[in-house]
Amino acid sequence: MKSDGFRSMSTDQLWALHEQLAAELTQRIITEKATLEDRLSKLQPTGQAAKPDRSRRAYPKVLPKYRNPKNPGETWSGRGKQPLWLAKRLGAGSKLDDFLIRRPGRKRR
Known part of the structure; x- marks a missing residue:
């Protein structure tokens, strides 16, 4: 062996x-x-840091544009991925305008 x-x-x-x-x-x-x-x-050029020294620009707060009528605590600003509650309702035949938050003093387009 x-x-x-x-x-x-x-x-x-x-x-x-x-x-x-x-x-x-x-x-x-x-x-x-x-x-x-x-x-x-x-x-890398000398004196250049890997990260910039300046801070990020402050972005304004984005107000929600759409609200879930069944649960008013659930809102969406219209940016990013649609929330599940909205996607389900749109899939069931609702229109996006049905969920718009009406603000006084603003005209609809």
Whole structure:
């Protein structure tokens, strides 16, 4: 019966081999990371930060345009994905205008 190299090693020898491989891989990762960081620093102009120093522009609050008549606490501004309650009602044949929130002093288009 022919013996395979790893099968003839003891548990302690296998563990020592594992630690040796882990140390070698860790060293290679550190070296590669340093090389990549050096290349990245050459690509970025000096003094330029990765993130801009300025803060984001303040966006105005968006008022809700549509309200669920069955649950008035559920509203939607008309931006982004339609809420489930609205998608279900539209699928059942309702029109989007049926859910508009009427604001006094505003004319409908």
